[in-house]
Each structure stands twice: as C-alpha cells, then as structure tokens.
Amino acid sequence: MSQPRKLGLRMVPRSLAVGALLLAFLARPAMAAPRANTSASDTLVAAMYFDGKSLDPGRQFENMGNAAVHAMYDTLVTFAHGSLTTAVPDLATAWKISNAGTVYTFTLRSGVKFSSGNPLTSADVVWSLKRVQNLQGNPSFLLNNMASVTAPSPSMVRLTLKHADPAIMFILPNPSLSVLDSKTVIAQGGTDAANAAKTDKAEPYLNAHSAGSGPYILSAYQPGNSISFAANPKYWGAAPKLPKVLLLNQQAPTEKLTLEKGDTDLGLNLSPDQLSSLKGSSNLSAYSLSSPVMFFLLLNMSAAVGGPTANNMVRQAIRDALDYAGIAQLAGQGSVQPAGIVPVQFLGALPLNAAPKQNVAQAKALMAKATFPNGFTATLEYPSDITVNGQDFGLFAQKVQSDLAAVGITIKLAPKPVAVALPSYRAGKEQIGLWEWGPDYPDPSDYLNFLPGQLVGLRANWQAGADAQLGQWMTQASGTADNAKRVAIYHNIQTRLNAIGPFIPLFQPAQIVATQKTVTGFHFNAIWQTDFNLIGK
Amino acid sequence: MPVSFLIRRLFLLVPMLFGVIVVAFVVSHLIPGDPAAVNLGQYAMSDPKIVAAYRHQWGLDQPVPIQFVDYLGRLLHGDLGISQQTHRPVLTDLRDYLPATAELAIAAVLISIVVGIPLGIISAVHHRKLPDHLSRLLALMGVSVPVFWLGLVALDVFYVHFSWLPGPGRLDESLAAPRTITGLFTVDSLLTGNWVDLKSSLGHLILPAVVLSGFSTGLFTRITRSAMLEVLGRHYIRTARAKGLVGWRVILGHALPNALIPTLTSVGLAFANLMTGAVLAEIVFDWPGIGRYAFQAATNLDFPAIMGVTLLIAFTYIMINLVVDILYGFVDPRIRA
Numbered sequence: 043m044s045q046p047r048k049l050g051l052r053m054v055p056r057s058l059a060v061g062a063l064l065l066a067f068l069a070r071p072a073m074a075a076p077r078a079n080t081s082a083s084d085t086l087v088a089a090m091y092f093d094g095k096s097l098d099p100g101r102q103f104e105n106m107g108n109a110a111v112h113a114m115y116d117t118l119v120t121f122a123h124g125s126l127t128t129a130v131p132d133l134a135t136a137w138k139i140s141n142a143g144t145v146y147t148f149t150l151r152s153g154v155k156f157s158s159g160n161p162l163t164s165a166d167v168v169w170s171l172k173r174v175q176n177l178q179g180n181p182s183f184l185l186n187n188m189a190s191v192t193a194p195s196p197s198m199v200r201l202t203l204k205h206a207d208p209a210i211m212f213i214l215p216n217p218s219l220s221v222l223d224s225k226t227v228i229a230q231g232g233t234d235a236a237n238a239a240k241t242d243k244a245e246p247y248l249n250a251h252s253a254g255s256g257p258y259i260l261s262a263y264q265p266g267n268s269i270s271f272a273a274n275p276k277y278w279g280a281a282p283k284l285p286k287v288l289l290l291n292q293q294a295p296t297e298k299l300t301l302e303k304g305d306t307d308l309g310l311n312l313s314p315d316q317l318s319s320l321k322g323s324s325n326l327s328a329y330s331l332s333s334p335v336m337f338f339l340l341l342n343m344s345a346a347v348g349g350p351t352a353n354n355m356v357r358q359a360i361r362d363a364l365d366y367a368g369i370a371q372l373a374g375q376g377s378v379q380p381a382g383i384v385p386v387q388f389l390g391a392l393p394l395n396a397a398p399k400q401n402v403a404q405a406k407a408l409m410a411k412a413t414f415p416n417g418f419t420a421t422l423e424y425p426s427d428i429t430v431n432g433q434d435f436g437l438f439a440q441k442v443q444s445d446l447a448a449v450g451i452t453i454k455l456a457p458k459p460v461a462v463a464l465p466s467y468r469a470g471k472e473q474i475g476l477w478e479w480g481p482d483y484p485d486p487s488d489y490l491n492f493l494p495g496q497l498v499g500l501r502a503n504w505q506a507g508a509d510a511q512l513g514q515w516m517t518q519a520s521g522t523a524d525n526a527k528r529v530a531i532y533h534n535i536q537t538r539l540n541a542i543g544p545f546i547p548l549f550q551p552a553q554i555v556a557t558q559k560t561v562t563g564f565h566f567n568a569i570w571q572t573d574f575n576l577i578g579k
Numbered sequence: 580m581p582v583s584f585l586i587r588r589l590f591l592l593v594p595m596l597f598g599v600i601v602v603a604f605v606v607s608h609l610i611p612g613d614p615a616a617v618n619l620g621q622y623a624m625s626d627p628k629i630v631a632a633y634r635h636q637w638g639l640d641q642p643v644p645i646q647f648v649d650y651l652g653r654l655l656h657g658d659l660g661i662s663q664q665t666h667r668p669v670l671t672d673l674r675d676y677l678p679a680t681a682e683l684a685i686a687a688v689l690i691s692i693v694v695g696i697p698l699g700i701i702s703a704v705h706h707r708k709l710p711d712h713l714s715r716l717l718a719l720m721g722v723s724v725p726v727f728w729l730g731l732v733a734l735d736v737f738y739v740h741f742s743w744l745p746g747p748g749r750l751d752e753s754l755a756a757p758r759t760i761t762g763l764f765t766v767d768s769l770l771t772g773n774w775v776d777l778k779s780s781l782g783h784l785i786l787p788a789v790v791l792s793g794f795s796t797g798l799f800t801r802i803t804r805s806a807m808l809e810v811l812g813r814h815y816i817r818t819a820r821a822k823g824l825v826g827w828r829v830i831l832g833h834a835l836p837n838a839l840i841p842t843l844t845s846v847g848l849a850f851a852n853l854m855t856g857a858v859l860a861e862i863v864f865d866w867p868g869i870g871r872y873a874f875q876a877a878t879n880l881d882f883p884a885i886m887g888v889t890l891l892i893a894f895t896y897i898m899i900n901l902v903v904d905i906l907y908g909f910v911d912p913r914i915r916a
Contacts, residue, residue, distance in 0.1 A: 085752075085753075095663070095664050178623075178626075178628060178632040178633075179629070180620040180622075180623045181620075182623065183620075183622030183623060183626065183629075239632040239636070240632070245666055246666075246667070249666065265664075265665040265667065265672070290748075291865070292747065292865050295731050296734070296747050296864070299734050299735060299738065299739055299746065300746055302739050303738060303742075305746055427878055459612065460617065460878065461610070461612030461613070461879070462610070462611050464612075465611075465616045468616060468624060482621070482622065497621060497622065497625050
C-alpha cells in the first residue's frame with residue numbers, strides 16, 4: 043500500500059492542531075493561574091481515610107465518626123491531649139464512686155449550652171446514654187454494664203452499674219457516648235425508648251446537623267468525600283484556635299501529595315513506607331506514633347478445625363519459629379512487638395523484654411516432641427482487600443509462611459475478601475488466621491475478650507472453662523479497682539496466654555501522621571485522632 | 580433511522596434491565612459473605628439481639644426470594660433502598676455521585692477522540708514509518724500503564740513539583756460548588772457565569788481526565804489505525820486518487836468515514852467503560868464519583884448500593900449502545916436505509 047507522503051503530512055498538522063487547541067483550552071485556566079494555597083489561614087484542612095458511615099453519635103463506631111463526633115459533642119469525662127491513661131473532666135466537673143464501685147455520681151458543669159442555645163442538663167445526659175443503649179447499634183455494647191442512669195437533679199447524673207467495673211471511666215470518654223441536645227433531636231424523630239432501634243429516626247438529621255455542645259458545629263457532610271465544621275459560638279470552653287475545619291477523605295498516597303504541596307495541614311492516615319520521605323521534607327513534621335492496633339495469629343484450639351494446632355506443643359513451636367524482628371522490620375519504623383495481648387501503651391502491658399523471640403532449634407524440637415517431626419500442612423486465612431494502618435495482611439501472611447517453612451510447616455495461604463473472611467473467623471472456622479484487634483476503649487479489660495469462652499477466645503474454639511486459672515484471674519480482673527493489683531493480674535493473664543493460648547501477638551503498627559511545620563497544638567489520640575480545636579497554624 | 584427501530588430498542592430495555600436485576604441480585608446474594616459481619620462491630624456481632632435488629636432493619640431476615648420481590652416492588656415505585664454505607668437513599672447517592680463521574684468520563688472520551696483518532700490516522704498514513712512506530716508505542720503505553728500509577732506520577736509531577744495543575748478533588752477547597760443545574764461543575768459554572776469555579780473545575784478536571792483517557796486513547800489509535808489501513812487499500816480509494824483528488828480529501832472525505840464505524844463502536848463502549856471503571860482514578864484523585872461509591876459498596880456488601888450501581892451501569896451501557904446504533908445511521912447510509 044503506498045500513500046502519497048505529502049498528502050498525509052499536510053493532513054497531520056491540522057488534526058494535531060485541533061487536538062492541541064482543545065487541550066490548550068482545557069489547560070489554559072490552570073496554567074494561567076499558578077495554584078494558590080487553598081488551605082486558608084482560618085481553616086484547618088485535615089485528611090484521613092473515611093471508614094465511617096454516620097455522624098450520629100449513637101450509631102457511629104469508626105475512626106472517622108469518632109474524629110468528627112468528638113469535634114462537635116462533649117462527653118461526661120474525656121482524655122486530655124494524647125493521654126489515654128486518666129479520665130479528666132469534660133461535661134462532668136466532679137464525680138463520686140460508691141464504695142461498692144457500682145454507683146457513679148457526676149456533677150455537671152454549670153452554664154453549658156448546646157449550639158441551639160438550649161441549656162445542657164442531666165436530662166440530656168440520661169436521654170443520650172439511654173438512646174445509645176437502646177439503638178442496638180455498634181457502640182451499644184459500651185453500656186452493657188449500665189443498670190440504670192438517672193438524673194437526681196438538673197446538675198447531677200447517677201450511673202449505676204450491674205457490677206463494679208473500673209473500665210467505665212475509660213469507656214465514658216468514647217465519642218459514641220456524647221451528650222446530645224435531647225429537645226432538638228426528639229423534635230427530629232429521636233428517641234431513647236426501649237424500641238429505639240426501630241423507632242428512632244434522627245440519623246438523617248444528625249448527618250446534616252450537629253446537636254451538641256462541643257467546640258464545633260457541622261457545616262456540611264458529603265458522605266465519602268468531606269466534612270466541614272465551623273466554630274460553635276456557644277461553646278463553653280476556649281474558642282477553637284481555628285474557626286473552620288475541613289476534613290477530607292483521602293488515601294495515603296494522595297494524602298502525602300497534598301501535604302507536600304501544602305494544600306492540607308494535617309494527614310492522619312499515612313503509611314509507614316512514606317515516613318522517610320516525609321521526614322526529609324523541610325515543610326513537614328512527620329510522626330511515627332504508636333498505634334494500639336495489634337496484629338496477631340490465631341491458632342485454632344479445636345482438633346476438628348485446627349488439627350495439629352490444637353496441640354499446645356505445636357502452638358509453642360509456631361510461637362518459637364516466628365521471626366518477630368523481621369516482622370517488625372516489614373511493618374516499618376515505629377512498629378513494636380508487644381510482649382502480650384495488651385498493647386504496649388496500656389495499663390497492664392507486659393514489659394517489652396518479655397516478648398517471645400525466635401528460636402528455630404527449640405521450635406523443631408517441639409515439633410518432634412509433638413509427633414510432627416516432618417511438619418504438616420495448614421491453611422492460613424486473612425483478609426486480602428483491606429489494610430490497617432497501611433499494613434497489608436498478605437505481606438505478613440507470606441512472612442509467616444516462610445518462617446514456618448523452616449520448621450517443616452507448609453502454609454497454604456487463603457486470602458479472602460474481608461466480607462467473606464470475617465464470618466469464617468467469627469464462626470471459629472479458621473485453622474490459622476491472621477487478624478488485627480483495635481481497642482474499643484483504652485483499658486486492658488477490653489483484652490479479656492481473648493480468654494476462654496470470650497468473644498475472640500471462642501473464635502479459636504477456646505471454650506469457657508478450658509483453663510481454670512485464667513477463669514479465676516478474669517473474675518479478679520473484672521472486679522479489681524486498684525491499678526497496681528490490676529497490672530499484676532493482667533501480667534499473669536498474658537504470661538499464661540503466651541504459654542498455653544491460641545494467640546500470638548505479632549506487632550503493633552505505627553500510626554504515621556504528618557503536619558505542616560507551621561501547625562501548632564497537634565496531639566494524636568488513638569480514639570478520636572486529635573482535638574481539632576486545639577490546633578493552630 | 581426508522582422510528583419503529585427506536586421504539587423496539589427502547590422496549591427491549593425493560594427485559595434487559597430485568598435480566599440484569601435478576602443476575603445482579605442472585606450473584607450478590609450468593610457471595611458467601613455476611614453484610615452484618617462486615618457492617619457490625621465485634622461486640623455488636625456477638626449480640627444476637629443487635630444482629631437480629633440489624634437484619635430486620637435491612638430486610639436481611641427475609642428469605643432471598645421474598646427480598647427479591649420486595650426489592651422489585653420498591654423499584655417499581657422508584658425506591659432503590661437505603662445504602663448501608665452512607666445510610667442515605669441509594670437514589671440520592673447516585674444523584675450526588677453520578678455527575679462527577681459523568682464529567683470525568685466525558686472529558687476523558689473527548690481527549691481520547693481528539694488525540695486517539697488523529698494518531699490512528701497518522702499511524703495508518705505513515706504505515707511502518709517512524710510516526711507509525713511512535714504512535715503505536717504511545718498506544719501501547721496508553722493501554723498498558725496502570726491508572727493508579729500514572730495518576731500518582733502525574734500528580735507528583737504536574738501538581739506537586741511544577742504547580743502547573745491543581746491537585747485532587749473537583750474544585751479548590753476554598754470555593755463553593757456552582758449552583759447545581761446538571762451536576763457537572765464545568766457546565767454549571769459556565770451556565771451560571773461563575774468564572775472562578777469554571778477555572779478551578781477545568782483545572783481540576785485535566786489531570787484525572789488525561790490519566791483516565793490513556794487506555795481509550797490507545798484503543799482508539801489502534802482501532803482507527805487498523806480500520807484506516809484496511810480502507811486505504813480499497814479500490815475506491817485508488818480510484819479517487821486516480822481521479823485527481825488531493826490526499827487530505829481522500830483520507831478525510833473517503834477513507835475516514837468508512838473507517839469510523841469500528842471506532843464509533845469502541846467510543847461508545849469506552850465511554851460506558853469509563854463511566855463505570857473509573858474506580859482507581861477516582862480514588863487517586865479524590866474524585867467523589869460513582870466508582871469510589873461502587874468500590875465501597877462491594878467491599879461492605881452493601882446490597883442496595885450494589886444493585887443501584889449495577890442497574891445504573893446496565894442502563895448506561897444499553898443507552899450508549901442505542902446512541903451508537905443511531906450514530907451508525909449517520910456514518911453509514913446503508914444502515915440508515
């Protein structure tokens with residue numbers, strides 16, 4: 043086929059010119075105006091991954107919801123800055139605990155008003171807590187131990203527990219237990235009635251308006267996209283350092299780029315592999331913070347499901363075979379290997395030097411003793427479509443596979459979408475599972491779930507009564523208020539868990555956060571990320 | 580184009596959409612996952628009362644056939660249900676998210692047409708010469724380079740380093756969205772004379788649209804090239820030249836219209852594909868569109884949202900195919916007749 047060259051050449055520039063003109067038109071406005079920094083001086087622009095579904099305090103129980111709700115609402119008690127070890131006054135200025143440890147009487151701060159102008163009274167506190175309990179949503183379990191909540195006077199709230207539980211002061215700061223303007227929310231279809239799960243209709247309103255007494259009010263919420271806050275002029279505390287906050291939904295790679303460009307002031311969900319380049323930036327302060335999330339291996343205790351993993355010698359061999367230092371290295375800078383199931387920053391955590399270490403020779407000896415000198419084949423299930431703190435489960439599953447191969451255990455990897463893997467894990471059907479546990483509240487009692495007969499214990503088919511000693515300690519842990527005694531009990535529990543239990547704590551990932559160097563007053567909080575009202579720039 | 584053809588095609592829409600509903604409903608409910616497990620927390624899931632309340636709230640406590648009949652009944656009343664991820668009506672979600680994706684897809688298709696078709700023509704005219712090799716290389720890169728990688732590189736270069744173009748999102752954060760007419764920020768800002776928003780929305784559109792257009796540009800180049808090569812070898816082209824017609828008239832007037840039919844088909848399909856396949860571009864560019872919504876719906880087993888998005892996708896494909904069929908008539912008189 044021969045084409046007259048000159049004709050083609052004459053045609054080419056024209057078509058190119060048309061394309062170029064159109065592109066030039068499209069590009070013209072942006073090129074003509076160099077990008078201005080959109081992060082206005084009165085607005086804090088923060089980015090995080092939106093995992094939440096709701097801004098209704100009684101229904102939300104995710105990172106995004108916690109961060110947003112904490113900005114708009116107050117709780118009876120709270121945590122100051124980044125600390126999670128001591129509850130401090132918020133709406134309650136003082137409290138008394140009965141001798142039996144079951145009745146908590148809170149005195150409310152006077153003069154507090156909701157953003158609507160309605161005064162905040164004990165009736166609002168009672169209504170809000172009952173609503174959470176009766177909505178039967180994700181956070182309802184927080185009040186499982188609440189027998190009653192009453193208002194002896196407009197400034198007093200009496201919370202009665204079913205049984206003494208020192209963890210309640212670590213539960214009450216949770217943003218889900220925020221105090222709502224009951225008059226406003228009732229007018230919008232809210233209810234605290236026993237059948238609130240079916241009759242409460244306030245969620246759409248609370249997704250479009252705030253009804254709290256916190257430092258900010260909700261300006262706009264675009265699900266999956268952004269949340270805008272404006273300072274609450276009726277806030278009882280110091281006015282927020284910045285009158286506006288814009289919270290954007292961004293994934294880690296985009297978060298890093300917008301930070302580098304200066305369009306965002308704060309990035310809350312960066313990934314560990316971004317840390318070194320973030321630290322190299324002259325405009326950014328990067329933090330590798332300790333996340334309380336814990337990645338762990340589950341070894342099924344049921345012979346029917348686990349086969350060899352039901353044998354404690356095999357479980358100990360697996361514990362000895364793992365290369366914890368290599369796992370921590372994979373997890374990146376700032377990650378730690380907890381010695382037990384309680385995260386390192388919580389009361390009752392085992393000292394780091396008590397953490398298991400790799401001992402392949404001992405693992406092989408245990409395998410031989412357990413009558414598996416030639417190893418065996420096992421299946422390791424894990425969620426394949428989610429990352430937690432930027433950590434991909436698949437990477438660690440492969441590491442476990444390679445570590446266990448050294449002692450003759452052949453691991454078949456079984457990645458599954460989380461929607462499929464979760465039911466299998468929760469039903470106790472996994473031979474070996476790789477999962478993570480994020481604390482529901484910052485108290486070691488949340489980790490009693492890993493004991494026989496408890497929530498996570500049952501996922502390893504570790505039935506109630508399987509270990510009398512642990513059962514005894516669990517009872518003691520629930521009823522002891524003295525912190526020194528609690529530490530001793532939780533140390534005992536974890537040491538025993540490490541000796542006979544079905545769980546192997548692998549690592550706590552780092553939480554990578556970065557801010558512009560001009561940002562002041564930033565503190566990371568593992569529950570609600572940060573207090574936006576304390577941040578300036 | 581006979582009107583009866585149009586009526587027949589529109590009538591066929593009903594059984595086709597019904598088929599899609601049946602298949603999507605059955606497949607999404609066959610997945611061995613449990614929406615309650617994904618959407619309820621650890622403790623909530625361990626409380627049978629809460630699980631029962633959740634299943635009741637979302638209608639999951641009914642047998643699947645009953646759920647299907649309920650769904651159909653509500654659908655006939657224009658109710659697509661409530662999304663489990665946003666807790667809003669699916670119809671509201673689709674209305675909010677669709678324009679962003681439509682704007683991105685339209686821009687990407689326009690770029691692909693403007694770049695891809697001329698490149699294909701150049702390639703065919705300069706068969707086995709340097710321009711051909713270069714455009715084939717570009718086309719290969721366009722169809723091969725992953726969108727998420729290209730997107731991040733493009734942002735790093737044009738947004739972070741050179742500051743030539745704005746970053747993620749549809750509009751500068753300091754600006755309010757233009758008054759909604761079509762939902763397409765560029766069009767709405769133009770119609771309302773909001774030049775600040777027009778400048779910002781066009782700027783924000785360039786990078787994601789160019790990145791997203793990579794695949795379709797490569798596709799159009801290759802299809803146009805091969806169709807042109809075939810047509811340029813035909814006798815009537817030689818005859819036209821023998822009659823003394825100058826080169827560009829032969830190529831644009833005689834060869835191109837005949838070579839456009841396969842390209843037109845691919846433009847239609849590419850547009851539908853871009854409307855529904857922009858997930859990665861939307862995630863990288865923080866673009867609040869239907870792709871990101873669909874991804875969240877799938878990972879959360881949000882059945883009403885999955886069904887809503889599936890129906891929308893099916894409807895889009897069917898309508899675009901219909902438009903392409905109509906356009907055939909204009910390009911090829913034999914079809915019109």
